[in-house]
Amino acid sequence: MNFAISTDKTPAGDQPKAIKALVEGIRAGQKHQTLLGVTGSGKTFTIANVIQQIQKPTLVIAHNKTLAAQLAQEYRDFFPNNAVHYFVSYYDYYQPEAYMSSSDTYIEKEAQINEEIDRLRHASTQALLTREDVIIVASVSCIYGLGSPEQYRKKLLEVRVGDSTTRTEMVRILVDIQFERTNADLKPATFRAVGNTIEIMPTNERAVYRLNFQGGRISNIIKIDEITREIVAELDVFFLFPAKHFVTPEEERLLAVKDIQDELKAQLKKFKKEGKLLESERLKRRTMQDLALIKEVGYCNGIENYSRHFDRRQPGEAPYTLLSYFPHKKDGSPDFLTIIDESHVTVPQLNGMYAGDRSRKDNLVEFGFRLPSAVDNRPLMYKEIDERLGQRVYTTATPGKYELSKLKESGQKAIEQVIRPTGLIDPEIEVRPIIEDANYSGQIKDFIKEAEKVITGGARVLVTTLTKRMAEDLAEFLDEKSIKTKYIHSDVDTIERIEILNNFRKGEFDCLVGVNLLREGLDLPEVELVAILDADKTGFLRSETALIQTIGRAARNVKGRVILYADQTTDALQYAIEETTKRRNKQLAYNKKHGITPKSIVKEIRSIADQMRSEHRETVDTLLKVDMELYRKNPKKTIKEKKRQMEEAVAILDFETAAILRDEIKYFTSLG
Numbered sequence: 001m002n003f004a005i006s007t008d009k010t011p012a013g014d015q016p017k018a019i020k021a022l023v024e025g026i027r028a029g030q031k032h033q034t035l036l037g038v039t040g041s042g043k044t045f046t047i048a049n050v051i052q053q054i055q056k057p058t059l060v061i062a063h064n065k066t067l068a069a070q071l072a073q074e075y076r077d078f079f080p081n082n083a084v085h086y087f088v089s090y091y092d093y094y095q096p097e098a099y100m101s102s103s104d105t106y107i108e109k110e111a112q113i114n115e116e117i118d119r120l121r122h123a124s125t126q127a128l129l130t131r132e133d134v135i136i137v138a139s140v141s142c143i144y145g146l147g148s149p150e151q152y153r154k155k156l157l158e159v160r161v162g163d164s165t166t167r168t169e170m171v172r173i174l175v176d177i178q179f180e181r182t183n184a185d186l187k188p189a190t191f192r193a194v195g196n197t198i199e200i201m202p203t204n205e206r207a208v209y210r211l212n213f214q215g216g217r218i219s220n221i222i223k224i225d226e227i228t229r230e231i232v233a234e235l236d237v238f239f240l241f242p243a244k245h246f247v248t249p250e251e252e253r254l255l256a257v258k259d260i261q262d263e264l265k266a267q268l269k270k271f272k273k274e275g276k277l278l279e280s281e282r283l284k285r286r287t288m289q290d291l292a293l294i295k296e297v298g299y300c301n302g303i304e305n306y307s308r309h310f311d312r313r314q315p316g317e318a319p320y321t322l323l324s325y326f327p328h329k330k331d332g333s334p335d336f337l338t339i340i341d342e343s344h345v346t347v348p349q350l351n352g353m354y355a356g357d358r359s360r361k362d363n364l365v366e367f368g369f370r371l372p373s374a375v376d377n378r379p380l381m382y383k384e385i386d387e388r389l390g391q392r393v394y395t396t397a398t399p400g401k402y403e404l405s406k407l408k409e410s411g412q413k414a415i416e417q418v419i420r421p422t423g424l425i426d427p428e429i430e431v432r433p434i435i436e437d438a439n440y441s442g443q444i445k446d447f448i449k450e451a452e453k454v455i456t457g458g459a460r461v462l463v464t465t466l467t468k469r470m471a472e473d474l475a476e477f478l479d480e481k482s483i484k485t486k487y488i489h490s491d492v493d494t495i496e497r498i499e500i501l502n503n504f505r506k507g508e509f510d511c512l513v514g515v516n517l518l519r520e521g522l523d524l525p526e527v528e529l530v531a532i533l534d535a536d537k538t539g540f541l542r543s544e545t546a547l548i549q550t551i552g553r554a555a556r557n558v559k560g561r562v563i564l565y566a567d568q569t570t571d572a573l574q575y576a577i578e579e580t581t582k583r584r585n586k587q588l589a590y591n592k593k594h595g596i597t598p599k600s601i602v603k604e605i606r607s608i609a610d611q612m613r614s615e616h617r618e619t620v621d622t623l624l625k626v627d628m629e630l631y632r633k634n635p636k637k638t639i640k641e642k643k644r645q646m647e648e649a650v651a652i653l654d655f656e657t658a659a660i661l662r663d664e665i666k667y668f669t670s671l672g
Contacts, residue, residue, distance in 0.1 A: 001081060001082060001131075001133045002055060002133065003051050003052045003055055003079060003082055003133055003135075004052065004079070004081060004082070005048055005049065005052050005078050005079065006078065006079070006080050006081065007077070007078060009045060011045070011046070011049060011421070012421035013041065013042070013417070013419040013420050013421040013422075013423075014037075014041065014416065014417040014418055014419040014420075015041075015042055015045065015046050015049075015417065015421060017415075018035060018037070018046050018415050018416075018417045019046055019049045019050055019053070021033075021415045022035065022046070022047075022050045022393060022415060023050055023053045023054065025412075025415075026050070026054055026337070026391050026393075027054075029391075030391065030410065030412070031391055031392065032391075032392060032394070032403075032406040032407075032409075032410060033391075033392070033393045033394070033412070033415065034343070034393070034394045034395075034396070034399055034403045034406070034407060034414040034415065035047075035393055035394065035395045035396075035414070035415050035417060036396065036397065036399060036414040036415065036416050036417065036418075037395060037396075037397060037416075037417035037418075038397050038417065038418050038420070038426065038552065038555065038583055039397055039549070039552025039553070039555040039556070040420050040422070040424055040525075040552070040555040040556040041417045041418065041419070041420045041421075042417075042420070042421055043341075043395045043417065044071060044074045044075070044078075045078070046417060047060075047339050047393065047395065048075065048078040048079070050337075050393070051079075051135065051337065054337055056335065056336055056337045056390075057128070057132060057133075057134045057135070057136075057326055057327055057335075057336040057337070058134075058135045058136070058336060058337045058338070058339060059135075059136050059138060059142065059322075059323070059326060059336060059337070059338045059339070059389075060075070060135065060136070060137045060138065060338075060339040060341060061138055061139070061140070061142060061338065061339070061340050061341065061346055061350070062137065062138070062139060062341045062342065062346065063139070063140070063341070063342055063345045063346040063349050064139065064490075065088045065089070065139050065497070066488075066497045066498060066501065067341065067342065068086060068088055068137050068138065068139050069086060069088075069137075069498045070498075070501075070523060071137045071341060072084060072085070072086040072137040074523075075135050075137060079133075079135065082133040082134070082135065083127040083131055083133055083134045083135070084134075084135045084137070085120060085123050085124040085127055085134070085135070085136050085137070086117075086120050086124070086136075086137055086138075087120065087121055087124040087136050087137070087138040087139075087141060087142060087322060088117060088121075088138065088139040088141050089117075089139060089141040089144075090117040090118040090121055095107060095109065096109055096360060097109035097302070097360075097364060097369070097370075098360050098363070098364070099363050099364055099367050099369055100363075101363065101367060106369065109301075109302065115187060115188060118188070118203075119188045119203060119204060119205075119206075121245075122188075122203035122204045122241065122245075123203075123204040123205070124136050124138075124322070124325075125146075125149070125152065125241075125245065125322070125325050126203075126204050126241050128149075128325040128326060128327075129149065129152070129153055129156075129325060130239075132327070136322070138322060140346075140349055140350055140353060140379075141322070142321060142322040142323060143321050143322075143323070143350060143353060143379045143380040143385055144319075144321060144353075144378075144379045145304055145307055145319035145320065145321060145377050145378065145379075146245050146246075146319070146320050146321050146322055146324070146325075147244070147245035147246040147247060147307070147310075147311075147320060148310075148311050148320050148324075149320060149324050149325045151247055151248055151249070151252075151311075152241065152242060152245060152247060154249065155177050155241070155242040155247045155249075156239060156240070156241055156242075157173065157177060157239065157240040157241075158237065158239055159209075159211065159218065159221065159237065159238055159239070159240060160218065160221075160236065160237045161218055161219070161220055161221055161235075161236050161237070162217055162218065163217065163218045164216060164217055165213075165216070165217070165218065166213060166216055167193060167196060167197075167198060167213045170198055170211065170213075170218075171191075171193055171198065174191050174198075174200065176298070177240070177241075177242040177243060177247065178242055178243035178244045178247060178298070178299065179191050179200070179243045180243070181193065185659045186199060186200075186201040186208055186226070187201060188201050188202065188203050188204075188206070188243075189201070189202075189203045189243035189244075196212060196213045196214065197210055197211060197212050197213070198210070198211045198213075199211075199224075200240065201226070202240055202241070203241060203242075203243055204241065206226045207223055207224065207225065207226055207232065208223070208224040208225075208226055209221060209222070209223055209224075209235075209238055209240075210222045210223075210224055220234060221234070221235040221236070221237070221238060222234055222235070223235055223238070227660070244299070246299075246303055246304060246307060246310065248298075248310045252310065252312065253294070253298060253310070255309075255312075256294075256306065256309040256310045256312075257291060257294060257295060259309040260287065260291060260306055260309050260371070260373075261291065263309075263371050263372065263373055264283070264284065264287045264288075264371060267283060267371055267372060268280050268283065268284060271283070271368065276368065278368070279366075279367055279368030280368060281368075282367075282368040282369065283368040283369070283370075283371070286369065286370075287371060290302065290303070290306070294306075304377045305370055305371070305373070305374040305377050306371075306373065306374075306377075307319060307376070307377045308373045308376040308377070309373060313376065315372075315373070315376065316376065317376065318380055318381075318384045319376065319377060319378060319380070321379075321380060321388075323380075323385075323388040323389065324388075333390070334388060334389060334390030335390060336390050337390060337391060337392070337393075338389045338390055338391070338392035338393070339392070339393050339395060340392055340393070340394045340395070341395050342395070342396055342549075343394035343395060343396045343399070343400065343402070343403055344396045344398050344399060344400035344403070344545055345400075347394070347400060347402045347403070348400065348402075350382060350385055351382040351402075353379040353380075354378060354379050354380065354381045354382070357378050357379055358375060358378065361374055361375040361377075361378070362375065394406075397548060397549060397552060398544070398545040398548050398549060399414060400545070418583055418586055418587065419586075419587060419590050420555075420587070422598060422599045422600070423587075423591050423596035423597060423598040423599060424555060424556065424557075424558060424560075424587075424598045424599070424600070425555075425584050425587040425588055425591070425598060426551070426552075426555055426580045426581075426583045426584040426587065427530070427551060427554035427555055427560040427561050427562050427580070427584075428560075428561045428562070429551065429561075429562045429563075429564060429577055429580060429581075430561070430562070430563050430564070431535075431563075431564045431565075431566055431569075431573075431577075432446060432563055432564070432565055432566075433565070433566070433567050434533075434534060434536075434565045434566065434567050435567055443533055443534075443565040444474075444477075444533075446563075446565075447463060447531045447533070447563070447565070448478070448481055448483065450529060450531070450563060451463075451478075451483060451510075451511055451529065451531075452483070454528050454529045455483065455510045455511070457528070458507075459526060459527070459528035459529070459557070459559070460504060460505075460507070460510055460511070460512070460524070460526045460527045460528065461510060461511045461512070461527070461528070461529045461530075461531070462511075462512050462514070462524065462527045462529070462530045462531070462553055462554075463511065463512075463513050463514075463530075463531040463532075463533065464513075464514055464515065464516075464530075464531070464532050464533065464541075464550055465513060465514075465515060465533050465534075466515070466533070466534055466537060466539075466541055466542075467515065468489045468490075468491060468515055470533075471487040471488075471489055471513045471514055471515055472487050474487070474513050474533075475487035475511075475513045478511055478513070483510060483511050484508075484509035484510045484511065485509060485510070485511040485512070485513060486500050486503075486504065486509050486511075486512055486513070487512075487513040487514065488500050488501070488512060488513070488514045489514060489515045490515075500512070501524070504524065504526075505524060505525075505526055507526070512524075515541065516540075516541055516546070523556065524553060524556065525556040525557055525600060526557070527553055527554060527556070527557060527560070528554070528557050528559045528560055528561070529554065529560075529561060529562075529563070530550060530551065530553045530554040530560070530561075530562045530563075531562075531563045531565065532547070532550055532551075532562070532563070532564050532565065533565050534565060534566075535547065535564040535565055535566040535573060536566035536567060536568045536569070536570050536573060538570060538572070542570070542572060542573075543572050544571075544572045544575045544576055544579075546572075547564075547572055547573065547575075547576035548576050548579060548580065550562075551576060551580055556600065557600045558598050558599060558600040559600075564577075627642075627664065631668050631671075635668065635671070638668060639665060639668050639669065642661050642664055642665050642668070643661075643665060645661050646658050646661035646662055646665065
């Protein structure tokens with residue numbers, strides 16, 4: 001399908017000329033363009049219009065998961081009939097493998113994988129390999145090692161009615177593509193075999209595919225709703241991608257095993273020559289255990305550290321990443337559009353990934369925890385990223401050194417988008433002191449007084465601190481003062497962050513406290529007051545860019561204003577105030593000339609987290625509302641009846657229904 005925007009909105013303000021300039025630049029072959037768009041000017045809508053006109057698969061890179069989730073939802077709203085996917089790290093918690101020689105401390109890799117985000121990652125890669133109308137919104141996870149797209153595609157399983165195969169043979173095939181067999185509830189990348197049927201849940205969707213076998217053939221294929229067990233469709237064919245991105249055919253796996261063995265011999269010989277007996281024994285034991293698992297089941301924990309051998313890459317050669325899954329021209333050059341959102345933060349982040357990873361890996365190799373090839377399981381260097389990205393647009397309100405250097409090289413100017421479609425102007429700024437004195441209550445008490453005024457009027461308040469601990473303490477203090485408050489920072493789980501922001505917009509609480517996550521790109525039109533505590537403290541969080549971006553959080557509300565708490569005027573403060581004032585004056589003049597009355601942005605409250613929330617949980621919650629009245633009338637009888645229904649469901653192997661009933665019983669039992 002072609003990209004087609006589905007909205008009643010039409011470009012306004014500076015958007016039309018920005019869209020025209022960007023499209024002309026892309027068609028003229030410009031590799032780098034910068035969209036200098038102020039907060040609330042509709043940069044995402046501008047880019048959506050560019051995508052519609054250019055008609056190319058598009059990668060949007062954001063610098064954190066929360067912003068990526070918001071952008072994914074916005075693009076889904078604009079392109080409901082196209083494939084818009086969300087690709088971020090699937091770890092809710094991640095402690096990388098490391099060794100600190102100074103204290104002789106080895107830290108084993110520890111990770112908690114979010115299964116739903118893993119499913120979304122597979123949905124992203126599968127969309128890229130099967131269709132052209134694809135937008136992927138990704139974090140920097142897109143430059144980290146991923147399995148070969150060619151091998152991933154090779155393992156694609158086409159299942160047709162009438163195929164000559166037995167249930168036993170199909171089980172073997174599913175295991176070969178890394179699906180796990182289970183007798184319990186199905187989850188993505190699992191299957192169960194009962195009688196003459198096999199039920200499979202793919203990696204990319206929450207649905208069950210039932211294969212029925214008869215006479216050595218697949219007699220029919222049925223798609224079933226995961227929760228209700230209703231038949232969704234009867235199919236002639238369906239396609240099943242591997243359960244993991246790292247997959248290798250048997251013959252290449254054997255070659256990889258031999259290469260690993262050869263590398264192990266060479267490294268053991270090197271350690272022996274250097275007198276490193278402990279390191280030699282450590283490496284031999286670890287590698288032989290991994291090889292045994294790879295030979296037996298085709299997989300081991302940490303298999304990505306051997307990815308160079310499985311991918312048949314040379315030492316130092318860049319790994320496959322999400323970028324490898326995007327389309328390329330016959331000459332190998334990229335054939336997709338890239339949008340680097342909030343580029344002043346995202347570009348430095350992309351540039352810094354490789355060095356930190358390499359330092360940690362070198363230490364593991366030196367002390368015998370990993371083979372030298374482990375260093376090739378890595379993020380891309382920026383030079384490699386640059387080679388693999390096609391034409392790109394940097395979107396930001398505050399271009400960084402990199403974007404400015406590209407503009408200078410090309411002799412181009414940034415494409416400005418200062419006038420907002422709604423006529424909104426940049427917020428008023430007031431500077432107030434931090435320190436308490438005889439005539440002033442100090443920044444915290446003053447902020448509480450101002451926040452209470454705003455909240456009484458039905459609006460929301462945003463306040464930024466310098467540290468996570470300060471954010472947590474302030475949130476607790478404000479709660480004690482009867483101001484409903486939540487905090488958000490990088491230690492809060494991905495989906496929880498998204499839900500906190502969504503609930504903030506809904507008005508479930510009134511004040512949100514954060515550190516740096518409350519700056520770039522977050523769209524919170526209900527916010528009327530932004531307060532920046534300790535605004536005169538020199539550093540990254542109070543730099544020119546950070547201050548302008550934080551001030552911009554108040555630019556989506558017609559009553560938006562900002563209070564900067566500072567006892568001295570730093571260069572960064574001076575610049576931020578002057579730049580905001582300059583933009584404000586330009587916007588006021590435009591509104592006066594065109595007779596525009598500013599209006600607050602009105603935006604439907606939707607979240608990608610709604611789609612990421614477990615359907616199982618939603619079903620349980622729905623049934624609890626229905627059954628609560630029965631429980632109140634007769635608790636014992638209700639629980640007994642639910643247990644009977646659960647046992648009946650188990651007897652007919654309907655494990656999804658059994659699991660729902662189980663969770664209902666748990667809840668009712670907890671009520672006492």
